[in-house]
Amino acid sequence: MQPSKIDLSIIIPVFNELENVAPLHAEIHQALDPTAIDYEILFVDDGSKDGTSKVLRELQALDPKRTRVVILRRNCGQTAALSAGLDQSRGSILIPMDGDRQNDPADIPKLIERLNQGFDVVSGWRKNRQDKFLNRRLPSKLANKWIAWLSGVGIHDFGCTMKAYRRDVLDGVRLYGEMHRFIPIFASWQGGKVTEMVVNHRARTAGVTKYGIGRTWNVILDLILIRFQQRYSQRPIHFFGRVGLYSVLLSFSTFALMLYYKFLHEPLTGYPEKTFIETPLPLLTVMFFLTGVQSVLLGLVAEMVMRTYYESQDKKTYVIGELVQAEILPLNSR
DSSP states (O other), X not given: OOOOOEEEEEEEEESSOTTTHHHHHHHHHHHHTTSOOOEEEEEEEOSOSSSHHHHHHHHHHHOTTTEEEEEOSSOOOHHHHHHHHHHHOOEEEEEEOOSSSOBOGGGHHHHHHHHTTTOSEEEEEOTTOOSOIIIIIHHHHHHHHHHHHHXXXXXXXXXXXXXXXXXXXXXXXXXXXXXXXXXXXXHHHTXXXXXXXEOOBOOOOSSOOOOOTTHHHHHHXXXXXXXXXXXXXXXXXXXXXXXXXXXXXXXXXXXXXXXXIIIIIHHHHTOTTSOGGGSSHHHHHHHHHHHHHHHHHHHHHHHHHHHHHHHHTTOOSSOOOOOOOOOOOOGGGO
């Protein structure tokens, strides 16, 4: 990220929001001009085809001091567009928001005030959400509960784009898939102070929504990925090795059942024609054993890859929050 030069960057990824960008731009100015905040409005056009980029160029020409525009060559998705905005932003505080005008710019000063109470992330909570129940609100509510349970971060609305971040909380964060909604989780796992605040949510008045229920599955898969990264990125052998050892143990168990059928079950029951060969036990024994060996070997490969990743880029396996020490003097001055 570029060095901080201003107080606040408002990052707005947009895709085919021709009718919304100009009114949203005016609303942001209306909310922030009365304050003493030095801010910028950074639009990221994610490959729009409806003339949105033309309107954004016009807005930038009319407001060159406050407005900046990033135009992507093709549609890359909301997370990638947001990542591009984060890379180009200059503020010490970062507030992303949707470009469909459902987020209320009047909440921006309130988010900053809440952030200044000693937090690193303030997540917006659309408590009174103005969306359809079956295909938007219901799956979102279920997904949020599941995400909060798995991550251990007690937030009601991970999907709300409108959040306030301190810049240093995003250092080293790389966003893929649908992971922009999980930034509060990354921050919490890094020791950041995370809270939430109820924000106003408005019904869409122009344009067409780009979200569907199918994205819920993508979110769940991304959550599984980041949970794995959080727990096992530095020790993948513990995950794959455990799976492998359990699988080998199951293979020994099925082999013991084979011996039981061969030497005890047949003589006791008087049905020698019912041999263990006719059961799935031999196949299960081989399958569990091979799966176990492969899992252990996969863990070893993953361990080598992760160590190469950390050491080749000089990445640390820890995060320092604060260093308290006396002044260190040169040896010849003692």
